[in-house]
Amino acid sequence: IVGGTIAAIQSHPWMAAIFWNGRRPTERVFHCGGSLISSCWVLTAAHCLPDGFHTAAQTLSVTLGKNAINETDVTKEQTFQVEEVIIHPEFDNSEGNFNNDIALLRLQAIKGQCAQESGSVRTVCLPPANRALRTGTSCEIAGYGKEEEGLWYNSQYLRQAKVELLAHDICSDKEYYGNMITENMFCAGKPDWSQDACKGDSGGPMVCEVDNRISLFGIVSWGEGCSRAFRPGVYTTVTKYNRWIEENCLSS
């Protein structure tokens, strides 16, 4: 996150940190963000997962309730192995724009339980199907990604920032991203380009408050660099996938 502030996990209790498993449990490597949408399911970006990757056995793990990437707080955190990875069948990066950039991870239950609700762990609501938000709506993003483009290290702590939704026709202008923006994506940024998602925030949540309720409207997907003028962050439009999410999450 560029230009944001340190966030307490209690303010983003659906935040999931996705790791590659190392040889030892202490050697996990942080990889992407995600959002807890039900006790056993995390929504993330398809591009966070390698090509043709369908079984995650022993490969990925997810920690919920995490404030700091390199510290463990056993009083808040819940860690699960990933039992199943479902990548959207139409995920496509052949045009270099991560179309349909959405995937589901199923957490492996421990003694019959996946995530347990606490002050630091909670599911996020999904917005109603096809609910559109007005241009200019301010939404919140969170992640453990880089604080500036080009840094070689991620943020040590969870960070948050506010960005505003951009109109589709503006973001598709040739000054912006031209024909890279499909109907399954939207752009968001600050008018002064001061806040943005960055590398390592991918897969993580964009939440917006609508009708006094916070819902997951976007998944951090891509962008050219971070906080560059006319290069806003690009997000997967979650409301396009209500059916796909329900069909797949019910299958367990």
Ligand code: 4AZ
């Ligand atoms: C990335 O590489 C990435 N500025 C994520 C978000 C943005 C750029 C890059 C948006 O994961």
